[in-house]
Amino acid sequence: MQLIHYSLCPHSRTARLLLNEYGIETALAEEKPWEWRAPFLAVNPGGNLPVILLDNAAICGIYPITEYLIETNVYTEDATIPELLPEEPVARAETRRMVDWFHTKFYHEVWSYLSYERIENPFVHRKAPNPEAIRAAMANLHNHMAYLSRLLEERYWIGGDYISIADIAAAAHISCLDFIGDVTWERAPIVKNWYARVKSRPSFRPLLQDTVPGIVPPPFYTNLDF
Amino acid sequence: MQLIHYSLCPHSRTARLLLNEYGIETALAEEKPWEWRAPFLAVNPGGNLPVILLDNAAICGIYPITEYLIETNVYTEDATIPELLPEEPVARAETRRMVDWFHTKFYHEVWSYLSYERIENPFVHRKAPNPEAIRAAMANLHNHMAYLSRLLEERYWIGGDYISIADIAAAAHISCLDFIGDVTWERAPIVKNWYARVKSRPSFRPLLQDTVPGIVPPPFYTNLDF
Known part of the structure; x- marks a missing residue:
């Protein structure tokens, strides 16, 4: 798993914190949001950060990333990982x-x-x-x-x-x-x-x-x- | 259930369409987004539309509303109601x-x-x-x-x-x-x-x-x- 991010991007920092809370190790790749580089736009046509690269898919943007991380970590057995969304x-x-x-x-x-x-x-x-x-x-x-x-x-x-x-x-x-x-x-x-x-x-x-x-x-x- | 909305607000229209797809009847209350009326801000301090009024809570904004409607309608038995989010x-x-x-x-x-x-x-x-x-x-x-x-x-x-x-x-x-x-x-x-x-x-x-x-x-x- 790789996270495309920029250090001073609040949406990117949100994704990094979530990944760290869930104990998911990710390689970080920096992307400067103002550069609009073609190879980055090929991955995320919206051009927004952050992006999680999986083996054969990209999860683009903090809304899909947040919900994805919650959905795929909600049934964890590890009691040290906090539930970051109430149930009600x-x-x-x-x-x-x-x-x-x-x-x-x-x-x-x-x-x-x-x-x-x-x-x-x-x-x-x-x-x-x-x-x-x-x-x-x-x-x-x-x-x-x-x-x-x-x-x-x-x-x-x-x-x-x-x-x-x-x-x-x-x-x-x-x-x-x-x-x-x-x-x-x-x-x-x-x-x-x-x-x-x-x-x-x-x-x-x-x-x-x-x-x-x-x-x-x-x-x-x-x-x-x- | 009441929906506070404005007709030419795309976020409000999204909520209305979702409610209609799920067959949930709601009274509509119009709010002009540029008026920033104090009684409306008391309900939603963010001032954004739409808002769903429940008996003793308000659900403010299209992101919480969309996820709320999906979560509370996903286990419906009614086959005429479409699943509006895939499972994977x-x-x-x-x-x-x-x-x-x-x-x-x-x-x-x-x-x-x-x-x-x-x-x-x-x-x-x-x-x-x-x-x-x-x-x-x-x-x-x-x-x-x-x-x-x-x-x-x-x-x-x-x-x-x-x-x-x-x-x-x-x-x-x-x-x-x-x-x-x-x-x-x-x-x-x-x-x-x-x-x-x-x-x-x-x-x-x-x-x-x-x-x-x-x-x-x-x-x-x-x-x-x-």
Whole structure:
């Protein structure tokens, strides 16, 4: 099994965390999402990341990958592997609402702007970031962090009482923002407390060791006690 | 059960078609997505459509709704209700890839532009549509129709050999575009042939009877043999 990913892609990080939680070893192949390389498009015509390569099939995109990993790991006998989706249908729907919140809403309102301005613009197009776009994305980020704070006052994990794919998705997005130094932790102590719990899981360790040319994460990025 | 929806919202149409396929009767409540009404946001803080209201829970967004409807209808004894997701994990992933293609890629590259320029701009903001945005969206639409044509040369349905949630999602998006007159059917005869098959299903009938103030769909919109 191979995972085609990019380190600072929240959807790719979600897949890596899920694979690590399930104890599935995968070779990683990096794909820069802005390059639209023909050999990659031949595998995934949609051009989106991540992609899991099986022997004779490709699973393209975080929605199919998440559901595939849950479906193929749900009957595992290994008690150390967490169930990442509750069994009750309405609880599953609430968990998936929060997964969707991050992969769609948070992604489009925060990450797509910040990644363009802080990564693609300076390193690919050699252009200065647009301060107005950054300001708009940061305002959206503060609103989202406030919503998460309210949510985490009522529940211990993002999707409910137990850790789930919603925490994995949320932590993947927030870890990308943390890498580029955009999370103002002092404004959201409850979210910080939750993130410290997810970040301390063994599944997270490999992600914290990633390096990206030209970007130095803040010193607390790798600290489990930040 | 109540469905909060908007007629010209492809995600809402997907939910209506799924409910109709599964023979689940629901009261419809219209919500205009651009109004961001406080009572609606109290039900769904994400503000996205559609939402299913159960007795004491809300299921928000097309991803949780689709999976919820599949999970709660999969063991039905009624042979007239189609299985809308194959059983084999890789085939399920391919079906979900195409669902995601429409709900995310197609939506953001085509529908979000065209609905803004053709519906929200003239009827809400009383502004003329931006011809450049329309041109860009139409170019994207032609590329997507070409991809669908290639796909449908190899398979009878969008997700594979059987009708699935991918056909439902695809037909929901295309029916919205057809309503505002933006599908150039003569360029994509294979897609037209597939759409005629989906459109003829009883689940589709109620959607074809929708009216939207200020917009007159082309005469072939309601024809099953167009």
